[in-house]
Amino acid sequence: MKIEVTNTELEVLSALRLSALRNKVKLSDGVNWSNGVNRSDGVNLSNGVNRSDGVNRSYGVNMSDGVNRSDGVNLSNGVNMSDGVNRSDGVNRSYGILNCFGVDKAIFLADKPRTYTIFGKEVSKERFDEVWEKIHIKCGSWRPTYNNIKALYLKHGSDWKKTPVSEAQEIPTQEVGICMPQKAIDYVKSLPEFNAEMFEKITGIK
Numbered sequence: 001m002k003i004e005v006t007n008t009e010l011e012v013l014s015a016l017r018l019s020a021l022r023n024k025v026k027l028s029d030g031v032n033w034s035n036g037v038n039r040s041d042g043v044n045l046s047n048g049v050n051r052s053d054g055v056n057r058s059y060g061v062n063m064s065d066g067v068n069r070s071d072g073v074n075l076s077n078g079v080n081m082s083d084g085v086n087r088s089d090g091v092n093r094s095y096g097i098l099n100c101f102g103v104d105k106a107i108f109l110a111d112k113p114r115t116y117t118i119f120g121k122e123v124s125k126e127r128f129d130e131v132w133e134k135i136h137i138k139c140g141s142w143r144p145t146y147n148n149i150k151a152l153y154l155k156h157g158s159d160w161k162k163t164p165v166s167e168a169q170e171i172p173t174q175e176v177g178i179c180m181p182q183k184a185i186d187y188v189k190s191l192p193e194f195n196a197e198m199f200e201k202i203t204g205i206k
Contacts, residue, residue, distance in 0.1 A: 089114075118193040131191065138184035144203060146171050177203030 029041045034055075036048045043049050045057045052064045059071045067073050071083045078090045085091050088100040095107045101114035116128035123131075149168045156162040177185075185205060188194060200206050 118191065119195040119198055121193045123193065134187060135184060138187050139181060142180055142184070144176050146173075146176060172204075173201070174204035177205040180205065 028037045028039060028043065031037050031040070031043045032045070034043045034046045034049065037043050037046070038049070039051045040049045040055065040061075041053045043052075043055045046055045046061065047059045049055050049058070049061045050063065052061045052067065054065055055061050055067045057069045058067045058073065061067050061070070061073045062075065064073045064076045064079065066078045067076075068079070069081045070079045070085065072085065073079050073082070074086045076085045076088045076091065079085050079088075080092045082091045082094045082097065084096045085094070086098050088097045088103065090102045091097050091100065092104045094103050094105060094109070096109070097103055097106065098110040100106075100109055100112035103109060103112060106112075116123050116125055118128065118131055147168050147170055149163075149165065152165070152167060153160065153163045156164070180203065188199065189196075196206075
């Protein structure tokens with residue numbers, strides 16, 4: 001089937017292509033005030049970004065997600081106000097980080113291993129994976145939520161363009177666990193790592 005394209009549509013496509021070339025933006029969505037962006041979404045005030053999502057005020061970012069005000073970030077996720085980060089996740093206000101997980105305010109650090117905890121108690125990867133899987137099965141779609149943005153999103157047809165984000169409100173801690181499935185509550189309370197005080201502080205459930 002032959003597809004007809006009007007002159008107006010060609011003009012629009014040409015304009016979009018020219019704009020992308022001028023800003024060196026390729027295969028990317030939601031890009032604002034940024035240069036040299038390739039295959040990346042949600043990029044703001046950033047330069048030299050490749051295959052990365054959720055990047056804000058950052059430079060030299062490659063295959064990394066959730067990067068904010070950071071420079072020289074490669075194959076890393078959840079990086080905030082940090083420079084020279086490579087193959088590391090969960091890095092905050094740090095400099096010169098390589099092969100690390102869960103780093104906060106560190107200068108030149110390498111090979112910090114990932115740790116697994118349940119209620120603040122360190123556990124093995126196998127134990128963590130076991131509880132992680134079971135708690136997600138028992139909770140279903142429920143997650144600890146501290147604002148009503150998701151409810152507003154669903155209320156307005158699951159369309160972010162129609163969602164009145166400005167109407168978002170904080171959910172008091174004591175109400176967070178109201179809809180948590182009882183079978184999930186029972187499972188959590190049965191864990192040998194369970195901490196009643198911490199659980200109540202997070203969910204409001206006694």
